[in-house]
Amino acid sequence: MNRCGNRRSALLILALLTLLSLGGCGFKNAPVPPRHVIPVAIQDLRAELDDKGATLSWTYPKKTLTGKSVEEIGSFLLYRAEVPADSYCPTCPVPYDSWMTVSGGILASGEDRTATCEVRGLRPGQIYFFKVRSKAGLWIESQDSNEVTFFWQTPPATPDRISAVGGDGKNVIQWQPVDAGATSPQPLALRYQLYRGVGVGPVTQIGEPVEAASYTDTAVENGKVYVYRVQAISTFTQGSVKSGLSGTAEARPLKRTAPSVPDRIDGLRTEVGVKIFWDHVKDEDLVGYRVYRRAAGEDKAIRVGEVELPYNMFIDTKAPNVPLFYSISSIDGSDPPNESARSAEIRIDR
Secondary structure, eight states, X not given: OOOSSOBHHHHHHHHHHHHHHTTTTXXXXXXXXXXXXXXXXXXXXXXEEETTEEXXXXXXXXXXXXXXXXXXXXXXXXXXXXEEGGGOOTTSOOOOEEEEEEEEEEOOTTOOOEEEEEEOOOOTTEEEEEEEEEEEETTEEOOOOOOEEEEEOOOOOOOEEEEEEEOSSOEEEEEEOOOOTTOSSOOSEEEEEEEEEETTSOOEEEEEXXXXXXXXEOSXXXXXXXXXEEEEEEEETTEEEEOOOXXXXXXXXXXXXXXXXXXXXXXXXXXXXEEEEEEOOOOTTEEEEEEEEEETTOXXXXXXXXXXXXXXXXXXXXXXXXXEEEEEEEEESSSSOOBOOOOOOEEEOO
16 A cells, blocks of 8 residues: 555546547647646655655745746655566566556745655565655656666564663663574564664664664763664675664663862861861862761761761761771762772871
8 A cells, every 4th residue: 555646547537628629620630748847856755665665745836947936746756666576677668557646736925835745565576666746737858857766675674672771971781683584585684773863752773784783872961861763684695674663662871970189188176076187189070078986996877967069077076985987988979879998097086
C-alpha cells in the first residue's frame, strides 16, 4: 500500500475523456503550453528509507520557466522503475513506467510546501528508481525531476534489550546483537547506528555506525538525562538497509571524581570551643568542607560540622574536654556530593 495519491488509471481515464470531447474541435495533437505557465523541474526529490519501505518527498516548484510565480499545482506524476539487482546494467536506460498520481494544491505567495509519498510493498533484491513531474494543468507538465535510487532488501531485525548506564562524563549503552538471518545474499557488514536525545527532546543520529553491540558516549554533560535508541544496518554491494528503531534507554552521567584532600590543618581550644582551620583546596567544583572528630581511645570519627565556601574555619562548640583528633574532607557540587578522603588528623589536648 502506498499512501500518496490515486494510481495512474484515473489520470488516463480523464485524459481519454478530454481527447474525446476535443475530437470535433480540429485538434490533431496536444496543444503546447507557453513557457510562462510551465513549472520549473523539481530538483530536490529525496528518499528516506526505514524498515517498512521508503518515504519520497519534494518541494513544490514556485516558479515557471520564465520566472513567474506558480499559484497552483494540480498534481504530481511519479515515475518508478524496478530492476533486479543481479541483472542491473549501469549503462542501460532505466525502464521507467508512469506509476502514481499525487494530489497537488494551491501555493500562497512565497510559501514553501512539501509533498510526500510513502512507498510500501517493495521487493527484496530490487533496485528502485524514482522521478517526478509537476502538472499545473491538463497539458501543462514540467520536465523530469532529479532521480533518486536505492537498493531494497529484507531489513535486519530491530535491536532489543537496550540499556544505558551513566558514568563520570560518559554513558555506556549496550543492546542485544542482531542475527543477519537467512537473507540472500548475506550482507557484507552488519552495524549499529546510535540515536540520542536530551530529556524529552527528539533523538538524532550520533557518531558513525559501529560493529560492536555497545557504545560509549563521551559527548555528554554530567547531570543531564539522555535518551538512547539504536538501529541495525545491513550493508550490501548495492546499498544499505535499516531496521526499525529500538526501544529507549535512559542514563544520567554524574561526576564521580572527588575534590582534593585538604592540607595544613591546625587548631586550638578557645573559650567558645575548639577552633579548626586549614588551607583552601583549589578545585574549581569545590563547594565546601566536612569536619570530623574522634576522642582519644575511639576508633571511628564522627562528622561534627560542614562548612560552605568561602570559609575554611570551623568552631566545634560541643567539643568535650578530653584529648580530641580532627580531620577535614572536601566536597563538590554533585548530587549527592563527591567527598574526598579525610586529611591527616591533628590532636587537640584538653
